[in-house]
Amino acid sequence: MYRIKQYTKNRALKIGVQVKPSKVKGKKIDVFRRGKKIASIGAIGYGDYPTFWEKKGKVFAEKRRKLYKIRHNKTRKIKWSNSWLADNLLW
Numbered sequence: 263m264y265r266i267k268q269y270t271k272n273r274a275l276k277i278g279v280q281v282k283p284s285k286v287k288g289k290k291i292d293v294f295r296r297g298k299k300i301a302s303i304g305a306i307g308y309g310d311y312p313t314f315w316e317k318k319g320k321v322f323a324e325k326r327r328k329l330y331k332i333r334h335n336k337t338r339k340i341k342w343s344n345s346w347l348a349d350n351l352l353w
Contacts, residue, residue: 263305264290270280273351283352293347303348310352327353 263281270291274281290304304310311330311350314323330353331338337345 264306266291267316269312269315270351277350279347279351281332291351293351298341301344301347304352312352 264310266281266283271279274293278295279300281291282294284290284292284302284304286292286302288306289302290306290310291302292299293301309316309326311323311327314326333351335347337343338349340346
């Protein structure tokens with residue numbers, strides 16, 4: 263099971279959502295807005311910014327963040343999409 267990092271909790275507060283460990287197999291986080299589940303994000307088995315920072319340091323995490331943002335550039339800008347939520351909460 264994925265442990266939600268303080269980084270993600272802080273980002274969730276900023277955009278007005280709540281996060282809980284996902285009940286969906288293969289996902290990290292369930293995202294709730296106004297008490298209603300709106301998405302399951304983050305694939306188990308893939309890294310994210312706070313995890314990379316914790317395990318490999320800031321420099322490595324920053325490189326991975328940059329590559330993530332390039333790779334998901336088209337979809338991460340669509341507000342409230344799963345990609346946008348992942349970008350804002352995990353990266």
